[in-house]
Amino acid sequence: MARLTLLTYPDPRLKQVAEPVSQFDAQLQLLVADLEETMRASPGGVGIAATQVGHLQRVVIVDVSSKPKISHHGRLILINPEILDWEGFEIGREGCMSVPDYTGNVVRATHLQLVAQDEQGKEHKYTMEGYEARAVQHELDHLDGILFIDRLVSRRRDLFQRKSYKKTNSS
Amino acid sequence: MLPWFMVTLVGQDQAGIVAQVTNLLYQNGCHLGEASMLRLGGNFTIMMMVGGMDSTEVLMQILRPIAQKLHLHLHVDKIEGQLHQHQLPDVRVTVYGADRVGIVAQVTSALAAAGLNILDLESDVGGINEAPFYVMHIEGIATQGWSALETALQTILREQPDLEVQLAPIEMVVM
Numbered sequence: 001m002a003r004l005t006l007l008t009y010p011d012p013r014l015k016q017v018a019e020p021v022s023q024f025d026a027q028l029q030l031l032v033a034d035l036e037e038t039m040r041a042s043p044g045g046v047g048i049a050a051t052q053v054g055h056l057q058r059v060v061i062v063d064v065s066s067k068p069k070i071s072h073h074g075r076l077i078l079i080n081p082e083i084l085d086w087e088g089f090e091i092g093r094e095g096c097m098s099v100p101d102y103t104g105n106v107v108r109a110t111h112l113q114l115v116a117q118d119e120q121g122k123e124h125k126y127t128m129e130g131y132e133a134r135a136v137q138h139e140l141d142h143l144d145g146i147l148f149i150d151r152l153v154s155r156r157r158d159l160f161q162r163k164s165y166k167k168t169n170s171s
Numbered sequence: 172m173l174p175w176f177m178v179t180l181v182g183q184d185q186a187g188i189v190a191q192v193t194n195l196l197y198q199n200g201c202h203l204g205e206a207s208m209l210r211l212g213g214n215f216t217i218m219m220m221v222g223g224m225d226s227t228e229v230l231m232q233i234l235r236p237i238a239q240k241l242h243l244h245l246h247v248d249k250i251e252g253q254l255h256q257h258q259l260p261d262v263r264v265t266v267y268g269a270d271r272v273g274i275v276a277q278v279t280s281a282l283a284a285a286g287l288n289i290l291d292l293e294s295d296v297g298g299i300n301e302a303p304f305y306v307m308h309i310e311g312i313a314t315q316g317w318s319a320l321e322t323a324l325q326t327i328l329r330e331q332p333d334l335e336v337q338l339a340p341i342e343m344v345v346m
């Protein structure tokens with residue numbers, strides 16, 4: 001296993017569309033292992049796409065289990081992932097290991113249905129929400145050459161409040 | 172390394188201010204850093220980091236003619252700041268209510284006492300002349316933790332029942 005070098009914007013490879021994986025072989029297992037090591041070496045990193053290390057294949061890892069009090073699927077290896085359905089939307093703040101020193105607000109679906117293969121090529125369906133759904137959408141975007149800075153929304157006209165503490169009837 | 176300057180330009184809004192000012196700076200070999208440019212009350216306001224020159228005087232010489240032509244107030248300060256000094260906000264506060272004096276002072280005083288470090292505040296007055304309303308968005312860092320701000324929020328809501336105040340965490344997803 002090896003920690004891979006992360007591409008950072010404006011590297012043009014981050015804007016390329018990744019190819020589907022067709023060979024579920026030892027080379028793929030190695031790529032997944034290296035990606036995971038690279039992701040876990042980055043503070044706060046909860047996901048990585050193969051595109052971020054210049055490997056243009058549709059391979060993503062997401063693991064948001066370090067975040068307390070949210071629903072999640074643990075360590076997710078998503079090969080050739082496809083979103084089947086989504087609903088709801090919410091603004092949230094995102095950062096990216098490939099876009100250092102910058103964060104921005106992005107609208108994402110709050111609920112997702114997803115199909116993806118694992119390292120062995122077996123297909124799985126997932127239903128997910130919230131933080132994990134956001135992370136997955138961010139990573140899937142990488143496979144299509146899309147960065148969160150392609151999806152920034154204006155904070156000044158932020159109409160989509162997150163869960164918040166509202167005033168109860170005051171007397 | 173050449174220093175950064177904070178350039179402030181404010182004046183009656185008109186089309187083309189940004190293009191003319193920045194093009195002039197570009198033609199003179201200046202580069203830009205972080206900037207805020209927005210229309211406030213019919214005025215256009217620019218605050219921007221400008222680099223590439225070695226003194227306030229040189230920058231003033233470059234900008235004075237365009238400021239006069241566009242009727243903009245011009246101010247230039249040499250600053251200590253640098254790029255890549257971003258701090259990440261972890262809390263967002265939204266306040267609105269019928270406009271009256273003291274909204275910003277009351278809300279921000281209570282939040283400051285509870286440890287809020289404001290990184291960004293923007294406010295606007297909407298509604299009609301006879302019944303204006305005030306809207307304010309704040310992003311900041313809860314330096315004394317979330318619960319201190321929650322307590323402050325409850326106090327604000329109790330003491331300023333005319334205001335709608337929301338406190339929400341900014342959850343950062345880093346990938």
